Amino acid sequence: MQAILPYVINGISVGGQYALIAIGYTLVYGILRLINFAHGDVFMVAGLVMVYATTALPMYVALPLVLIVTVILGFTIERVAYKPLRTAPRMSVMISAIGVSYLIQNLAFYITGGVPQPVTNPIPWISENVTIFGESTKRVTLVTPVLTIVLVFALVYLINHTKIGMAMRAAAKDFETAQLMGIKINAVISMTFVIGSFLAAVGAMLYFTNYPSVAITSGGMPGLKAFVAAVFGGIGSIPGAVVGAFIIGLCEEIIKGLGYTTFSDAFTFALLIVVLCVKPTGLFGEKVTDKV
Amino acid sequence: MSENVLKIENATMQFGGVVAVDNLNLEINRGEIVALIGPNGAGKTTAFNVVTGVYQPTNGAVWFQGEKIIENHPQGKMKKLYKGQHDGEYTHVLAPTPDKVTKLGMARTFQNIRLWKSQTVFDNVLIAKHCRSTSNVFSATFRLNRKEEAAQREHVAELLNTVGLYDVKDELATSLPYGKQRRLEIARALAAEPKLLLLDEPAAGMNPQETDELTAFIGEIRDKFDLTVFLIEHHMNLVMGISDRIYVLDFGKLIAEGTPAEIQNNQRVIDAYLGVADDA
């Protein structure tokens, strides 16, 4: 028991980070049926902004700034790259998403000069070492899952009990009908991107405080894994994405603990393919039937 | 000698709790033109989809040229939901995909025209010949099937002449006017060399003159290609003018069958169509 404890603690923490990103994927997919390939890069940009902001400004200004900048970025991406393609085939929108991802990476590359930007302890309190059940770890490891769950509850409340939340649910259920019913579909879509980016920014702050630097490729892997988590949990479902993320985080760390480190990434993808083939709707997803 | 081309036997199609087609029985004999009519949402297209293999019926069977080609019985979730009288009668599962059904000798058109948008008129018809091609991917790529390909092209040209679209053969299919697109869809179905042609609202959106032309046209091709025709239609002029027999569906149930004259005087049909019958 003692032996696997550190892996479990770490797995839960990793899962919490994936969960915050996964929600962004699942919200967008739920409404637009689009895999937002650029989401991982938004996450990376949030990390970069944090690096720059925290070195120049005091923490209480810098962190809100990170949130604002990331949210604006997510909003802009939707307006510029996805909105004009609303009636285009799904493949075009996905290609646009890949294009945006490529553009963001290249821009970040240009700005950073391609060199990973060092993270210099932006939020000192959560990077301190603490001891839990006799195991030493960073405080952020414990903060992440708690914060994740708090945010998820807030989000679920928002979706179930507010007007915009209701509009989001309607749009996810039936895009066209919702539009006909007078729901301002563009506002709803923007809102999902704003929420997704906000959570990604929070995720980025937690994720990158743990790590020494933000590289332009930093968003890729967490992004992909979070997406797998979203699919695993049933894409379109928020609890699904969160549960999926925690499961994937845990499995990944346990696999490392078992010594199959070579395949810790490959496992995630294998899981994805198995889920897609066996139960494409994931753990909590609703079945979508195609109309003939 | 089986005169019976198509037989639908106790077919039920249920989507969750909704019964779209309820215990449908229907027979079509060789050379007949049979119409399936009914108000909107009566389950006509669903019946077509069951026959052509797009949907797997919840229960029942379909026979084609004396052979059982489709069969199913309630399974899984449907077992609880299904409350038909023929429960237990069917035990096997025969579920060919639509392409297999087509290869057996059925071809259909669609209610909402489904032509291949980026293809020319000629290619639209030519592609339908693919299922009759004997060449494999290798021989086709390296043009070892020249003879067959030439024969196919000739046949397509012939078909286009028959339907009167030869002069527009190099146009994009979607650039044709509506009526011609309907004809093209029929030509495409004919290219698959069917014994039974299924037409899903072939006159939808046509003006009376076009409809009359179409009526004549369907008769022509029936004779020319030795076809049996099964059609869904709302235009009563067409239906009454061409059908040998008519089946009437309402809320998934068969409420009447008979010759056009019989159907016209059937009270149940009149009730079902009340206010709808005169839209033709």
Next chain:
Amino acid sequence: MKKLSAFLLSLVMVAGLLAGCGGGDKSATSDSSAPADSAASANKVVKIGVFEPQTGDNGAGGKQEILGMQYANYVQPTVEIGGETYDVQLEIVDNRTSAENGPSAAAELVNRGVSVVLGSYGSGVSMAGGAIFEEAGIPAIGVTCTNPQVTADCSVYYRICFLDPFQGTVLANYAYNELGVTTAYVLGMLGSDYDQGLVYYFTEAFEALGGTVVAESFPEGTANFVSYINNAKSAGAGVIFAPVSINYAQLIVEAADAQGFDGALLGSDTWDSNKVIESAKGKNISAYVTTFYQEGGNPEFDTGIKEWINANADAKTNNGGNDMIAAVTAMGYDAYFTALEALKAAGSTDPKAVLEALPGVSYEGVSGLIEFDDIGDAVRDSAFIKTANTETGAWDFVKVQSVE
């Protein structure tokens, strides 16, 4: 409308193409008159190619290596070749750390008419470029590419650094004999020939000494090393040997600290970076690295380059924002002077002559004496071992270790 847009599109592309052509021509013609100060002196120009990653995984290291060359060029901008004074011009091309971009980057250097090439930081891309240099008959001086394969099969590649077998063995010896450790945990990145090569030689040497090795690999892009450290702990390892690139080295230092790993971390030459030492500062870890050069080994060079870096904002950024001298910078500096020696010895800027002269070069650089053996590898029999001083945030010299 559509037609118009299609037309505009092709216009844009054609314009781009033309612009590109123009650009290409321009750079070809205008480069010969490049350095502003040399235009006045009207000297002939000799071009030295710099084949380094400025981007990608090794971008940071590559930039530091280039700094050494740029500083050397600043110190010694001219060279006497065959009785004439030539201005030395560095032609820097980014190979993006990737083998895929190696050939075209190398071809670009050849295209610019360089006499000799310096680089690269890593081995993989050096090999990818090596084929082009070999075809073109241009000598290349590897700076810190330590894989034996770089020079083994390439007639034009030489290098001034020690090799993986040497480095791996040195570290294994140090861990077993000096640190007294019998179980080592080794960790390398999946798909990195550098990491896996060192892992191999370390393992071989460490097991030959009688130690036990637990080896694992992590996939590229890993950001969380906590589980790996835990694996090392549960394996009872006294050292973690992780010959990984700078970024991962930082992550491993962080994770080892957070998980309270009480053994030593062993790093290869990549670890000798101010970024790693920054991460280690204030942490509760001990780390040892092998390297080519120890700051303070040549005070004149140190003060000179620090001054230069501090006076030059771009250089400072490329060095990671401070003026600590990385070993690779010193190596870049030495590589430049080695190239000058070769040019002098050749008495010509013709790459073929330089290639002939290169094996005979002997140069006393800041990182030690540089001479080549038959294969083209540097004759080096010792490496510096340094340890991270977590209080001052600097590398402390431990000893010079050689293989007995």
Next chain:
Amino acid sequence: MTSSKKKTIFTAAVLAVLLAVCVVVDMTLPSYHIVVVVIKKATVYSLVAVSMNLLNGFTGLFSLGQAGFMLLGAYAYGVLTIPVDKRASVYQYFDGGAIQFSLPEIFSGALGDTVGTVVGMLAALLVGGILAALLAYLIGLPVLRLKSDYLAIATLGFAEILRAFFQWNTLGPITNGSNLLKSYPAFSHATPYVILAGLMIAVIVLLINSTYGRAFKAIRDDEVAAEAMGINLAHHKRLAFIISSFFAGIGGGMMAMYMGTIAAAPFKSTLTYEILLIVVIGGIGSITGSILASFLYIFSSEWLLRGLDAGKFLGISAPSVFKNGFRMVVLSVIIMIIVLFFRRGLMGDKELPDLLDRRPKKREKEAAGK
């Protein structure tokens, strides 16, 4: 008939001119010249882009597994062609590796040195293609049932898994683990690349214009109608997937030739994205477009636009703007403009011979009026 004849002559003439240009380039410039190098790379990209177009553009299957199949082809090529006496040094950590033969050497024994080596190299490419096709068959069994974006992400996942396997030390005696494969023979001139890729692309063109190619296009345009017209979806999708992968495998082998070293690292999803974007630039559904876009993209990114990174471009010297990475920013902005505003790309679905058509105006009008 005359117009189609004219088109054939026109196409043949253009191709002949291009080949002649390539031969002239090869004869006048040394093989390490940047022009030769970029032609080689662009040719390889063309083949892979066309193979991807066959799947994504002509069959409408959105697959992102191209890099994985290229990886397989590249490794197959390297493993089968490294000379036996070089194996000890290449497989330095694996005692010379498990495979102790080399196709070019085997064929050299039978056919003489030059011919034998070339035949051996081609055979190795072919094996790479066949292995990729086999793998595609296996992967296709579960994956091809998935719908558009799920298919994309599943194929992407497979490519990543494959990469992990090739880097796995246990397979080291064959793949050399994380270490490079090198010292294998390769064509140094551009012409062999152009001829080889040209032949492969010609085969793809023949396929696309065959009855199977038409069936693929029918599936792309309307799956339901295609199935109703007797086209077996599963069979044809699998076919397209296998054939596309076969050519991607061969493309991977040629990529290996071009790079001179083989590692799994370059075959990441980024490579797939790059090729996908090339296909989009050229026009989804146009072979000519894919080729044209490959050349434009590779020429500009590897050669012509380098000035954007080096501080000087078009004679404008602005080191603070034209610094590292600016080249890629410019390229990706152009790509986004194409994706958003010129969705048909350079060629739309037109091919080289269609350029002779005098009627594009009419079609455009009709398309606009529908």
